[in-house]
Amino acid sequence: MMSEFPGAPTGPRNGSRLRVLAAMSGGVDSAVAAARAAEAGHDVTGVHLALSANPQSFRTGARGCCTIEDSRDARRAADVIGIPFYVWDLAERFREDVVEDFVNEYAAGRTPNPCLRCNEKIKFAALLDKAIALGFDAVCTGHYAKIVTRPDGSRELHRASDMAKDQSYVLGVLDERQLAHAMFPLGDTVTTKEKIRAEAERRGLAVAKKPDSHDICFIADGDTQGFLARRLGTAEGDIVDTSGARLGTHNGAYGFTIGQRKGLRIGTPAPDGKPRYVLDISPVDNTVTVGPAEALDVVALTAIRPRWCGAPPAGPGHYTAQLRAHGDDVPVTAEPSGDELRVTFAAPVRGVAPGQAVVLYDGTRVVGSATIAATERRSPAPAG
Structure with a gap:
């Protein structure tokens, strides 16, 4: 071949x-x-x-x-x-x-x-x-x-x-x-x-x-969690709320992403009856923290390893940012500083996960991208 x-x-x-x-x-x-x-x-x-x-x-x-x-x-x-x-x-x-x-x-x-x-x-x-x-x-x-x-x-x-x-x-x-x-x-x-x-x-x-290819090319059956389990093994851990109360268990924290709602397998409903979402993933103690949707609101982020499609910006500027492959543009202020990029959102956004890319645009022009390292949320997440 x-x-x-x-x-x-x-x-x-x-x-x-x-x-x-x-x-x-x-x-x-x-x-x-x-x-x-x-x-x-x-x-x-x-x-x-x-x-x-x-x-x-x-x-x-x-x-x-x-x-x-x-x-x-x-x-x-x-x-x-x-x-x-x-x-x-x-x-x-x-x-x-x-x-x-x-x-x-x-x-x-x-x-x-x-x-x-x-x-x-x-x-x-x-x-x-x-x-x-x-x-x-x-x-x-x-x-x-x-x-x-x-x-x-x-x-x-x-x-x-x-x-x-x-x-x-x-x-x-x-x-x-x-x-x-x-x-x-x-x-x-x-x-x-x-x-x-x-x-x-x-x-x-x-x-x-010919049909389009979908999902991840090296996971032919589309089962990302199964692929990771075969590579990383299974390890039971706790699913907790923001107060630390144990709500359930999982077979590996790697099987979750920030903002995830489905597949949590939590037996007890939230006190307010509303859905809960993944707020944090801790591989150190294999713990997944869940809470209400509003606790996902991110107002700023720090990204690392910026790559610029041309000369890097000389200082802070106003741009739009895209946070996922099929996501919408959101207005931001961004400032590069060495190997980091600080991005502040004009309005809170949800579902922002470390490891994802933030791509900056000036109109239709791609300014550059960086890997999200940390996020700043609007306020401490309430329990539950």
Whole structure:
């Protein structure tokens, strides 16, 4: 299955003609992106990233993007487009930088986003570095985001023209150098998934009707808690309210996220009869604290390891922030300070968990992102 690329493609560089490496997952978006890049006159080579050491022959439902079936779908699409195609084995790098990071973050009581980590460490680090070393000018993906080139030649990352499909949040980890070598052919036009599928069908791409992948690609059955239990084992702990009263037990604090309501298995109702939510996860004593929804109100946060899509802000400024892949924009004031970022919300927000990414926007432009380390709540949570 694995084959190493023997060298960079040959061909003249005429005007804006670029040597492009198209990352092809086997899905419809990346196939159409590669086709558009080729149609634009670029010298395109397709590559499928083998990210699983033991890929399944067939996907489970619509989940996953690393199976043998996906590799074959990508190869067939490349054949139709008429571009060379290779498979690169990045399974070990993916295991270390994405899967192990995911497990370790949950074990520490945090909630990671593996898609951001994959974009940062795999698609626009390992893959891009290898592509540049082989003489390519750009890496092309099927992400819905837009790159704007300024008069001075610098590049900015912006939201996709179609806000319903925008994926700029998971690309907020890209720095200026990576943006200089990125290409997102799907982000410049207002489109829908139905139109992309129709375009794929017109182009003769068999993936036109292929289901989208969902959830986490390396957890094929979608059972995140089961995956973590197999990796971390089970350990019974207490579920308590904010007064410390024991309400129930669990099999591992890693199975919970801040703001979670379902699956708490608390036998006794709250005194006020209202639902309770996860407020805190303590891996040290394996305790999960629950309480009312209003106790989730966050007014500020501190984030670490900021990554800027261009020059970092010189001081405090007013922005909007997105806190999850499909979350809404919220107005904030943000101030970078060395390796930290302080974000203050104009109005309290809920469901903010350490380990998640906060991505800052100036209008549609992505300013940068950072990993949430701590949150500040509006007031101490009442008991219950």
